[in-house]
Amino acid sequence: MKKNILALAAILSLTVISCKKSESGNKSIIKTDSTETLVTDTNGKIDSISESSSTVDVNGKKIEKTDFVYKATDGTLVKVVFKNDPKESTVAITSNKKTFTLPKIESKGNETIYKKDDMTARVQGDSLHLEQGNNIIELKRTKI
Template sequence: MKKSLIALNVVILLTAIGCKKSTESGNTGVIKTDSSTTIVTNNNGKIDSATESSSIVDVNGKRYEKTDFVYKATDGTLVKVIFKNDPKESTVAITSNKKTFTLPKTETNGDETIYKKDDMTARVKGDSLHLEQGNNIIELKRTKI
């Protein structure tokens, strides 16, 4: 009985020592979350509460910016819109019903920006996005989540 009690204590002690892990070891495939927040301001400097998420990265003096918004169509359909600006190109990606359309920026007229590819045109002005494809016209308004 005494020997089995000593053997049990040794096994428990070895298990406790063998199971210690440092905070940096473990599954390296797990992505750690970033607890920092990003505040996006609109043209007049006020905080834009309609932004879902935004990220700005400065690499070698070049600014890469990506901003996600949720827009709502007149029929109530929600559409995810991602504006991407980097030194090479500026695009808008419009996602609805598991389909994504990416349009490059073609021109800017004052406060209106136009993105175009093939027969699809997106006109962005303020909180509205006017989407045209052939004879179809869809009006979208930025919504707050």
């Protein structure tokens, strides 16, 4: 009986020692330079609703991506990513594991319009008005 307990204790101690996690990380990951972008409202105050913003310099061209979470009137949460690069500006709307990417077609005053096929997104302040055929969805930016 003592031999069984000693053998079990030895196996447990070897298991604990051999399962030590390495916190050094993966050395082969390439890190990109990114800076935090602050989103301000019309009064110049920092917008605390912003979830994530980054600016990446790729071959001398700056690409800015800003992620937000919007909430529909039925309570559904939607991830919205605004991407601005020298070639084009787009909005990617993700809900129910589906992503729709719409290019920017017009910007007038405080309203920006993105459109692709029969889907149109109108962004004004912290609201997003999404139209697809006869369906109209109202989204408001939210805090998580």
